[in-house]
Structure formats: structure tokens, C-alpha cells
Ligand code: FAD
């Protein structure tokens with residue numbers, strides 16, 4: 001394990017901001033991680049664990065240490081007649097994993113194709129798309145516990161998964177370094193077709209009973225047509241979370257805005273489509289110097305080139321203020337803003 005000083009992380013954050021980390025290292029062995037953490041403790045450095053950098057807003061200078069967990073491997077631990085438990089290193093690429101499982105005839109994650117980032121970050125915000133969440137196929141994980149200074153196994157219940165949320169993003173933020181994740185997958189394919197965009201796309205292709213490959217391909221095609229690729233336009237996907245409001249608040253909004261896009265959740269609350277609110281407030285396609293709002297999806301903020309976190313957060317703040325004054329709904333930023 002070797003620290004790199006003043007490491008350039010421009011290529012390691014999907015906004016493509018020019019970012020320098022004071023000290024940076026990559027680890028894929030537990031003794032390397034322990035050595036790195038000794039240095040972190042000794043020097044009192046603040047610590048950021050970095051995956052693919054696709055859900056982060058990083059400042060120009062990152063103080064202290066940044067560690068990338070590079071653990072690899074996709075190993076079948078249990079292979080029953082109709083299900084399997086597969087253990088995956090935190091450093092594996094998420095989208096590659098989804099494709100690999102498909103080739104292995106193991107189903108459940110097709111709707112989560114093409115989400116950027118690494119496997120180790122997937123539990124952090126319990127990634128979700130098109131009606132499926134990572135927690136639907138989650139078995140357990142192994143993480144380094146910074147408090148007890150050793151590896152621990154955490155079950156789904158212990159991870160406290162919620163809607164784009166978990167223990168790692170909330171009450172125990174910064175405590176665990178995820179090392180490997182175990183998924184429980186099915187050899188029997190049961191498509192999840194609850195999202196209109198996906199259903200319509202398959203119908204347009206004349207597909208009534210899609211195979212897992214067809215769902216995977218449909219998700220990839222839709223995403224490529226709607227979302228900017230970070231390799232071309234810097235972004236972190238959805239910039240704001242979809243706000244969840246009470247039924248009473250939803251009904252009062254619905255009286256004023258008949259076309260409001262909202263979905264009732266299992267607990268009886270209403271999830272409002274943040275993209276619709278931002279679009280209605282007039283921000284879609286708005287450019288503010290080097291940053292802006294993507295012209296095909298108002299929920300995505302972009303770096304036009306040469307932007308930084310200061311400009312981006314200033315724009316985000318104006319957007320959330322205007323949405324709040326129009327709809328009385330407060331928007332919350334989804335990616336982690338660091339430091
Ligand atoms: P990073 O951005 O590097 O880190 C994210 C957080 O996880 C940070 O707090 C970091 O400290 C922590 N972290 C990373 N690795 C570890 C680890 N090993 N142990 C502990 N903590 C760790 N998200 C969705 O949920 N659904 C989507 O459909 C979706 N679509 C997207 C589309 C685009 C174009 C982009 C750019 C982003 C999208 N995202 C989506 C957001 C993002 O891809 C996911 O949140 C992804 O899981 C982040 O992975 P990462 O490796 O890039 O994490």
C-alpha cells in the first residue's frame with residue numbers, strides 16, 4: 001500500500017470536476033487497509049472511501065485521506081436448484097456484475113443495469129431503478145468496522161435498507177468500509193415490469209413475455225436514450241431525491257397541479273417526482289456558466305466543462321429554493337457532498 005500525495009481525482013468523479021486529494025491509496029488486501037487506517041488515525045486525517053465517484057460532489061481540494069477499495073471476484077457460495085448466493089468484491093463494477101450474472105443464468109438485478117459505480121457502494125444508498133432495489137436481492141455483506149477495528153458480517157436487517165437509504169448513509173455514516181457483498185439470486189426469471197417506460201418500450205418492440213436478456217437490454221437502451229453518459233457530460237445521475245409527502249399534502253398539491261407526477265408508497269405516503277417539480281419551476285435546460293440542468297431530464301445537474309462544486313451547489317440551492325416557494329416541498333440532495 002502506497003500513499004499518493006496530491007492525487008488527481010478528476011477522472012474518478014463522474015462530474016469530472018478538477019479534484020485533488022491530499023493523500024490517496026488503493027487497497028485490495030485487508031492488511032493494506034489496516035496499514036492505511038493506522039496512518040489515517042496517526043495523522044488524524046479525515047477519511048473518504050471512494051468507489052466509482054458517481055454519487056459524490058467533491059470540492060477542489062480533499063483534505064486528509066481517500067481510499068479506494070479494489071477487492072475483486074464473483075464467487076458462487078451456494079448453488080441450489082433454483083437459487084444461488086454469490087459473493088462479490090466491493091471493487092467490482094456494478095454494471096459488469098449485472099451482465100455477468102445474466103450470463104450465469106442468475107436473475108434479479110436486470111432492472112439495475114447500467115447504474116455506474118462499484119459493488120461496494122451499491123448498499124450505501126440501496127441503489128434502485130425501474131421498480132427494483134438492490135435490497136431485493138441482497139443477502140449480507142462483509143465490512144471493516146472502524147469502531148471495533150475488524151471485519152464484521154451484516155445482514156439485510158442490520159443494514160436498515162430504505163428508499164435510496166441505509167445504515168451506511170444515515171446513522172452509521174463513515175463507520176463501515178464495505179469489503180464484499182453477497183447477493184441471493186434466482187435461476188427462475190420473474191420480470192418486474194411496474195414502470196411504464198419499461199413496459200411501453202418492450203411493447204413497442206412487440207415483446208409480451210420478455211426474457212431476462214430482453215429486460216436488461218431494454219433498461220440499457222432506455223437509459224442510454226435518456227441519461228447523459230458521464231464520459232461525455234459530467235453528472236451524478238439524479239441530483240435530488242424524490243420528496244415523500246403525506247396524503248393530505250399530496251391532495252392539496254393535486255388540487256392546484258392536476259398533472260403532478262406522484263406515486264403512493266406502501267406506507268400510504270406519496271412520492272413526488274422531483275424531476276417534474278424542477279421542470280415545472282422552469283429549470284429544465286437552464287445553464288449557469290459552467291454548470292446547468294440537463295435539457296432532457298430536469299433531475300440531472302451537469303458540468304458543462306470547467307465547472308466545480310461551488311458553482312454546482314449554488315445552482316442546486318437556487319433550484320431547491322424555487323421549488324420550495326412554488327410547491328412548499330423541500331428538495332434534498334441525493335449525492336454525498338464532500339467534505
Ligand atoms: P461513490 O460515488 O464513489 O460513493 C458513493 C458513497 O458510497 C460515498 O458516500 C462513499 O464514501 C460510499 N462508498 C463507496 N464505496 C464504499 C465502500 N466500499 N464502503 C463504504 N462506503 C463506500 N443511483 C441509483 O440508485 N439508481 C440509478 O438508477 C442511478 N443512476 C445513475 C446514473 C448516472 C448517469 C449516474 C452518474 C449516477 C447514477 N446513480 C444511480 C448514482 C450512483 O451511480 C450510485 O449511487 C452508485 O452506487 C455509486 O457508486 P460509486 O461506486 O460511484 O460510489
Ligand code: NAP
Pocket residue numbers: 128129130131194195196197226227236237238239242261263273274275297334
Ligand atoms: P421515470 O421512469 O421517468 O419516472 C419518473 C419518476 O417517477 C421516477 O423518479 C420514479 O421514481 C417514479 N416512478 C415512475 N414510475 C413509477 C412506478 N410505477 N412506481 C413508483 N414510482 C414510479 O424516471 P427516469 O428518470 O427515467 O428514471 C428511471 C429509473 O432510473 C427510476 O427508477 C430512477 O430512480 C432511476 N434513476 C436513478 C438515478 C439516480 O441517480 N438515483 C439516475 C437515473 C435514473 P423512482 O426514482 O423512485 O424509481
